[in-house]
Amino acid sequence: MSSTTRITVTLPSDQVTELRKFTDNVSGYVAEAVARQIRHRLLGDDLRRHQEEHGAFSEEERAEARAKIVDSAGSSKDADAA
Numbered sequence: 001m002s003s004t005t006r007i008t009v010t011l012p013s014d015q016v017t018e019l020r021k022f023t024d025n026v027s028g029y030v031a032e033a034v035a036r037q038i039r040h041r042l043l044g045d046d047l048r049r050h051q052e053e054h055g056a057f058s059e060e061e062r063a064e065a066r067a068k069i070v071d072s073a074g075s076s077k078d079a080d081a082a
Contacts, residue, residue, distance in 0.1 A: 009030065
């Protein structure tokens with residue numbers, strides 16, 4: 001397990017109310033959301049860098065990527081249900 005740092009985060013009350021409907025582990029939920037956002041930004045940086053070096057993605061490449069993402073999301077939902 002990685003080390004942790006305790007911080008204070010201020011959120012609007014209505015968001016906290018909704019968040020508590022999803023989980024009792026607010027810290028864990030927020031940590032997962034932050035990790036997902038970091039991955040999203042890093043992926044975006046990688047995609048921009050790739051296009052700068054190799055040119056824009058074709059529609060075919062984009063469609064193939066979308067299909068893989070949708071398939072991957074479906075596979076993870078199937079695994080969660082099992």
